[in-house]
Amino acid sequence: SGLLTRLQTSACTVRTLSSSNSFSPNIPSCMWKLGRLNHVAIAVPDLEKAQSLYKDVLGAQVSDTVALPEHGVYTVFVELGNTKLELLHPLGEKSPIASFLQKNKTGGMHHICIEVDDIKAAMTELKRKNIRILSEEPKIGAHGKPVIFLHPKDCHGVLVELEQA
Numbered sequence: 801s802g803l804l805t806r807l808q809t810s811a812c813t814v815r816t817l818s819s820s821n822s823f824s825p826n827i828p829s830c831m832w833k834l835g836r837l838n839h840v841a842i843a844v845p846d847l848e849k850a851q852s853l854y855k856d857v858l859g860a861q862v863s864d865t866v867a868l869p870e871h872g873v874y875t876v877f878v879e880l881g882n883t884k885l886e887l888l889h890p891l892g893e894k895s896p897i898a899s900f901l902q903k904n905k906t907g908g909m910h911h912i913c914i915e916v917d918d919i920k921a922a923m924t925e926l927k928r929k930n931i932r933i934l935s936e937e938p939k940i941g942a943h944g945k946p947v948i949f950l951h952p953k954d955c956h957g958v959l960v961e962l963e964q965a
Contacts (some may be wrong), residue, residue, distance in 0.1 A: 808963045832922045835915030835965045838943075839877070843900045843910040847889040848899060850907075854885070867883040868942060873897050875942045885943065886913070911949070911959035919946050919964040926950065938964070 844850040847865065855862040861879040868875055872895035888910055890898035900910060916922045919938050924932060931954045938946035941963055950952040950960040 830921070830925055832916055832918040832925065833924040835917060837883050838915050838963050839886045839910050840915040841888050841910040841961070842886045842907060843897050843904065844907045845889075845901050847876060847887060850887045851876055854887075855910065866942065867891055870939065871896075871941075877942070911961050913947070913961040913963050915965040916962045917965050919948060919962060922962055923948060930954070933937075 830933075842850070851862050851865075853862040862875040866875050867873075869891060872905050874889040874891050876887040876889075878887065888897045890901065891924065892898070898909065923933055923938070932951035934949040936950060938948050941947035943962070943963065947962040948962050950962065952959045
């Protein structure tokens, strides 16, 4: 089973492609649900080159660079219409992105971010289901909203960020 399937099951939500919004009778309803994919984050060794690729070569709308010292990163968002890319570059030697780039010299996908409608309820339910959360409390993320990260070993090797919608 894939990551999204596992997260949806952990969220007590089964979605179908039909318009009936039917739910599986054997999955209990809970107080939170997954929303849309907010962004895919990419660690980049050269932020200016990456910005130029998306803006000048591909013609995307690219945000200004924003420093987030509490997360140890510089961020740039690339608008894609249905979602965003988040370009991440280290801010300081203790940045988690610096250690990621030491292992992945050319950069690469760092995490995915999925919106949730109730981050506190999600934390409670996920902890109960033995999904490790990498902080005790949500932090304020790049969009000014509470975020948490789920341990990649519990999410099929993917670092998952959940953001309050």
